[in-house]
Each structure stands twice: as structure tokens, then as C-alpha cells.
Amino acid sequence: MPLALQARLLRVLQERRVAPLGAGDEQDIDVALICATHRDLKRLVHEQHFREDLYYRVNGVSLRLPALRERDDLDAIIQGLLDKSDARGVTLDPALTALLEGFDWPGNIRQLEMVVRTALAMREDGEQVLTLDHLTDCLLDELANGTAPSGSLKDNELELIRGALARHQGNVSAAAEALGISRATLYRKLKQLRG
Structure with a gap:
């Protein structure tokens, strides 16, 4: 995900509000986020390809599923x-x-x-x-x-x-x-x- 989109996602997760396409007003949302990746996010944060603040927002409970x-x-x-x-x-x-x-x-x-x-x-x-x-x-x-x-x-x-x-x-x-x-x-x- 490009860094600009990561910033948008972070904003939505922090404010818990979205503006649907074509609508002028933002709406409240109540969501639970589950993320999955096959990449090493810590390494991507270090390489500045993944936002550090977003990493800490999505890294609540981590499970490693074996291949x-x-x-x-x-x-x-x-x-x-x-x-x-x-x-x-x-x-x-x-x-x-x-x-x-x-x-x-x-x-x-x-x-x-x-x-x-x-x-x-x-x-x-x-x-x-x-x-x-x-x-x-x-x-x-x-x-x-x-x-x-x-x-x-x-x-x-x-x-x-x-x-x-x-x-x-x-x-x-x-x-x-x-x-x-x-x-x-x-x-x-x-x-x-x-x-």
C-alpha cells in the first residue's frame, strides 16, 4: 500500500469516520480491523516503506500462521x-x-x-x-x-x-x-x- 494511502487508513482508524464517495458528510464507523501479510512489517518500517504509526495501530495481537x-x-x-x-x-x-x-x-x-x-x-x-x-x-x-x-x-x-x-x-x-x-x-x- 502506498504511503499516501497508509496515511488515509491511519486517519480513518484514529477518527473512526469516513466520507463515502459522492457524499459530503462524514459518517461514523464501528469496525474491527484484521490484517494479514506475508511481509516483515518491522523491516518495512525500518526501510520507510510502511508508516511506523500505522504499524503500531494495527499490531495489537500478532499471530504467525505456519506455511x-x-x-x-x-x-x-x-x-x-x-x-x-x-x-x-x-x-x-x-x-x-x-x-x-x-x-x-x-x-x-x-x-x-x-x-x-x-x-x-x-x-x-x-x-x-x-x-x-x-x-x-x-x-x-x-x-x-x-x-x-x-x-x-x-x-x-x-x-x-x-x-x-x-x-x-x-x-x-x-x-x-x-x-x-x-x-x-x-x-x-x-x-x-x-x-
């Missing part, structure tokens, strides 16, 4: 998003759950909500389990390239391959295509992972 990647209740959050989308009873398969839990979520809840909504839109009527097949290739690449899954790389790779084979009833060609690799690569990886 999505720092939370340990991702499954409950996903279930809440499913419920919000009228998808009660829909669950996620283990491979998709592992992929979502290992992702860094730079876009926080908005990004997760879009992933869930996309997966729901890609499912067939009556499907109750969301899998990696319900993600677009672009979205799957983004999630796979930005993950830091727990456990060893070998275990996670084997889990993804097993999940793809299970979803495609053992069809190696279809599983390889879903994973974005060739059949030969899939066979080679299976041999390496089992050996």
Missing part, C-alpha cells in the same frame, strides 16, 4: 478441501498422498486447493479414490520436481512405480506413459530397485 509445508495436518486440510468441494467420501491413494506431503507448497493453501479441485475435476463419475492419474501432466511434473519426500529416493521411486503399475493393472506401457518414462526405462528402474 503449509510446516504443518503436520495436511491430511485434515485436504479432507476439509474435499468436504468444501462437496466430495465427501472421496479419498487419496497412498502415492498421491506421499507426493502431496512431500511438496514444498510455495503457493500455500491456494495452490493445494487448486490441486485438489483439478484432481476432482479429472475423475470419472462415481470414482471415490483420487490417484496420480487425476492430475494433469503439467501439475504432476510440478509436484514431482518440487518434492522432498521423506524416506529414501529408492523407496519413493519404487512406491511411485508400484502405484502406477497397480493403477494400470500391470500394464507396463500404460504405467510407463503415466510416469512419463519409456518402457525400457521402467524395466531398468524396476531391476535396479529390486536388485
Whole structure:
């Protein structure tokens, strides 16, 4: 918010009066202000990009909400998003759950909500389990390239391959295509992972 608008907001908060557009008289207001930011306001005050007097006016009770990647209740959050989308009873398969839990979520809840909504839109009527097949290739690449899954790389790779084979009833060609690799690569990886 530009400094000039910050001054106007400060005046409204101090005087508790506003002049509606087109009206000549100011009107009293009774508001409670809740602010949210992802920026360090103290640093912005120090750099003179945020008014110090406004900072002290809005900084009554401060709560720091952890980023999505720092939370340990991702499954409950996903279930809440499913419920919000009228998808009660829909669950996620283990491979998709592992992929979502290992992702860094730079876009926080908005990004997760879009992933869930996309997966729901890609499912067939009556499907109750969301899998990696319900993600677009672009979205799957983004999630796979930005993950830091727990456990060893070998275990996670084997889990993804097993999940793809299970979803495609053992069809190696279809599983390889879903994973974005060739059949030969899939066979080679299976041999390496089992050996």
C-alpha cells in the first residue's frame, strides 16, 4: 500500500469516520480491523516503506500462521478441501498422498486447493479414490520436481512405480506413459530397485 494511502487508513482508524464517495458528510464507523501479510512489517518500517504509526495501530495481537509445508495436518486440510468441494467420501491413494506431503507448497493453501479441485475435476463419475492419474501432466511434473519426500529416493521411486503399475493393472506401457518414462526405462528402474 502506498504511503499516501497508509496515511488515509491511519486517519480513518484514529477518527473512526469516513466520507463515502459522492457524499459530503462524514459518517461514523464501528469496525474491527484484521490484517494479514506475508511481509516483515518491522523491516518495512525500518526501510520507510510502511508508516511506523500505522504499524503500531494495527499490531495489537500478532499471530504467525505456519506455511503449509510446516504443518503436520495436511491430511485434515485436504479432507476439509474435499468436504468444501462437496466430495465427501472421496479419498487419496497412498502415492498421491506421499507426493502431496512431500511438496514444498510455495503457493500455500491456494495452490493445494487448486490441486485438489483439478484432481476432482479429472475423475470419472462415481470414482471415490483420487490417484496420480487425476492430475494433469503439467501439475504432476510440478509436484514431482518440487518434492522432498521423506524416506529414501529408492523407496519413493519404487512406491511411485508400484502405484502406477497397480493403477494400470500391470500394464507396463500404460504405467510407463503415466510416469512419463519409456518402457525400457521402467524395466531398468524396476531391476535396479529390486536388485
